[in-house]
Amino acid sequence: MADPSRNFGEAAARYTAFRPDYPQEIFDFLLAHVTSGRLFAVDLGAGSGQATRNLAGLFSNVTAIEPDGRLVEEARLPANVKIELKAAETAEFAEASLDAVISATAFHWMNQALVCKNAACWLKTGGAFFPFAPDAFQVAGDASDYFTDEFDKWRPYRDRRLVDCYDYEAALKESGVFASVLPYRQTLRHQLPSAAAAGLISTFSFARDYARDHGGEDYFQSVKDTLTRFGETVTFIVPIIGALGVKA
Template identity: 30%
Template sequence: MATFSKASFNAAAYLKFRPDYSPRLYSALFNYHRGQRDLAVDVGTGTCQVAKALAPLFGIVQATDPSETMVKSASTNVASNITVSVASAEQLPFPDTSADLVVSGQAAHWFELSKFYAEAYRLLKADVGTGPGQLGPYWESGRQIVDDKYPGFEDVARAAGFKDVERWEYPAKGQMIEKNFSLNDFQQYLKTWSAYKTYGDRHPDQPDPVDVFIEDMAKREKVTDREEVWEVEWPGVVIIGRK
């Protein structure tokens, strides 16, 4: 890290020539993320490549780096909702349970990892997947197997005698499941979930959780035409073998 901190380090060249992460990686990340999008923290931000990708999706992005050289270069060309500051990954200047997302783009090899994870845990809000109005606890038990991408299934296949057993995971093998949806279509799709039906049966007097989610999504993504068609992808896994 000392190299990046030197005043002579060419941060402008770093910004110009470093590759960006694929949009598909961000898509997979947000498929996993199920919390609010008020505050994201990008640790070891460098020249804010990750922070810039997060800015359209979060209310505020706090980008930190221990290198004053990096921070000075990064803070000259960022969106108005990105704040760039000098801070170490092991001591971040933000309150407990204040962040919805904590990320680091290929910088964690510089960190004291146990201290960084402790800081990330301190900063993050609790998982809202099982909170009021959420559908997490209303899935049947088998759903967790799907969410965990069928863990151990290939071992069972091998034990049964199958050979050349492989696991293909999104996005490594490309698109797994896809459909073109308008936001209105997507709203109706969510209402086909078994957890939605179970929640409604148990809480008939509560606000419709899908309608609330769609309204929030439309606001955050600034969707004005709910019939505009979007390409939607789902993560998935394929387990194959030969006899």
């Protein structure tokens, strides 16, 4: 099976159309622990820019690090964002030059120990590294059993990093490079029209890999048709997990 972390760009338009924006509370948590200033910030694994746009409204200068140019083309980023097409592990910034580094739904795909070490080097005293991501979702209401059955089909296609590398708090603590590590957790409810719910599912790497072997776009059309029969909207219950490391 192909490495899904290399294939996100093929779904770039889907990410832009269907991935919801991150809530402001996430960035409020970041700002509450950044005491170095709001001059320079970096988004590692920026993808189609959902979190980058938030960051650009809070910091004067933002750099989006993303290896797949197809995703960046869909991002529509503000003028104060600089784009660098490279992997997070190869990014380079001057020591003690950044106020914040984030990674939104991407840290589990990275060499976590190396990224932690690099981020701690780049940060100013009082700066923070904050990776966060949605955890396994649930679906409320009549569609719940249907999603449980579909997830059982997707499960063999889930990359092990989606299981083994999701303890962000442990990764930051084990790195030993931050003065303190604070856990973050929030639960969101997204109520989406049936078509948008089916579109969101089509952005999941494991669902796309399953679809490649089971009808391609016809599979996602069947998901959309089934969800429509359940009603006009689908409610996703999504835990957001994360951890924030502070530079002493």
